[in-house]
Amino acid sequence: MSKPHAILIGAGFTGCATAYDLALRGFDVTVLERGDLAAGTSGRTHGLLHSGARYCVTDQESAVECIDESRILARIAAQCIEFNGGLFIALDDSDLAFVDRFVEGAQTCHIPIEQISPRKALEMEPAINPGVLDAYWVPDGTFDPLRLALAFAASAKASGAVFKLYCQVEAMLADGQGNLNGVRYWDRTTGQHHELRGDIVVSATGAWAGELAELAGAHVPVRPTPGVMVAFASRFVERAINRLNKPGDGDIVLPQRRMVVVGTTSFEAEDVDYIPVSEEQVAEMVKRGADLIPALATAPQRGAYMASRPLVGSGTQARSIARTFKCFDHKESDGIDGFVTITGGKATTCRAMAEATADMVCRKLGVSAACQTRERPLRSYREFYRAGEGARA
């Protein structure tokens, strides 16, 4: 029997990781991406490799996913991670009142944390607010977003996956029974339109998953929830600096190359193709960031940008929606076979999202093959660009 062919839509973290997982399980994989790699939410993510400590009180399922997956990524993707840890710092009474729940939550979620005296914290990170009242070390890290996606994609390619960049899916193709068996896409580099047939169509389009599902007449309850981030032109800290409290706006400062990046906000958007960055939000980020690192109040900025989280669910407050991911078998939810959507989640959990998606695809197609992505290091991210094939192949 010939290999089953999976058509994957979207080359962000999840799409690249799913292409890798399915290719290792013996699938022929074609990835269609309307832009370049990581051109949606993935490339613009904050870059925090989450220990899970941020969610250990409010969203423990996500916290456990994060600590488990950050350990795996530290092992398989060390090529593009600054694994320097992070500090949670308490700056006021409200933060101090949160400490007991934080410590208990970290224990429950098996996240190793360590209390640090304010003096020691200031020795470790002299740029943080000198008014720090309490501090905890956590195993956070920083990753390079584009290179993490490239590393998964390079590994997928090494196992035979084909990437078609700048190819936008325009229509879902169905058999006589209304089940999907292919897509029509527009190659934006040539202006040509093509059809591609496969055994299963997988949408890994994150915040755009609702739009993609509509093409098939299906529904995905994804809520695009953008947040703004501001980069500053100096590396004030070596570790991720988090406010020791419930997740809120502008409560993480992350080192990256010679910069630090403050994020983020949380609001809702209808059209995620272009979300303007508002001056008010940038000003708010500077103010919140300066609570953690006072020098940010006057530091030169390097850039301000927006990324749209794909939150799954229908809660009233975006901040309270779980950060876990969800796989949809559209046969069950919409009566359409041959179509699976993966969305939600976080960059840190992209490998687990891929594993769950590949498990579902295998179940649907009756393929028995185990996930092989947990242990082996990814190929060098630069191998995505292999000799003699150009960037499109």
Place this chain on the structure above:
Amino acid sequence: MTAEVWTVTFRVFRRKGAEAPHYDFFRLEVSPDEYVLDAIERIWAFHDRSLVYRYACHHATCGACGMRVNSVEKLTCITTIRSVARDGGEVTVEPLRNFPVISDLTVDMGDLYRSMEAVHYPAVSPVAAAPLPTIPAKDGISPGGPLREEPDAHRLNDCIECGLCVSACPIATTTAGYLGPAVLAAIQFQGISGKPALAGLADCEDGVWRCHSAYECTAVCPSLVDPGWRIMDLRKQAIGRRFRRLFGRGETA
């Protein structure tokens, strides 16, 4: 607060498949403090969905959005419109030179990535191996003290493989075989002592000796890699190595 609004015409290089290239014009209302990439994204979102351009991070850490803006290489995500245009004026946006154009503003970066891989340039290294400068004071107000180096800290290295230096290099334009500023800088970063393969790549006709010291690479580098200085330093390393070999001290000295 009343936001300042400028009208700027973007003259954009276009090419699809085997078609002859041409320029399209897009007149946009912009804030001068927006970035050039923001304008390009709006052209795609609201005017022409066929526009092909590459980007990812929007804050100069990934190196994907390098383009020529008014004939100067820029990372468009951190280039404000104010810095390249005036109200009522025109801005020309073109793909990088010295790389094959895939379509419109996107070039094939494969050669650069493969060469950086061939010289084993690490994406992450200990802070001690890639020291940071002290923070420059701005307007007499220092935003912070010197940046400390944690003994065990790592950081993502400066070179983001954006290709601006390769595009700006007058030698890369005329000599296809030239290793180019990014790759030579990557070799210098690691040093050639005890690394005969790297030394061989650097100390040859298409290596450090091909450079004409135009320093265009250093002028356009958005990441303070300073390839021009690194190439000159690599020449010193190469000469030192030749002397040591002359006196029979081999690779280890």
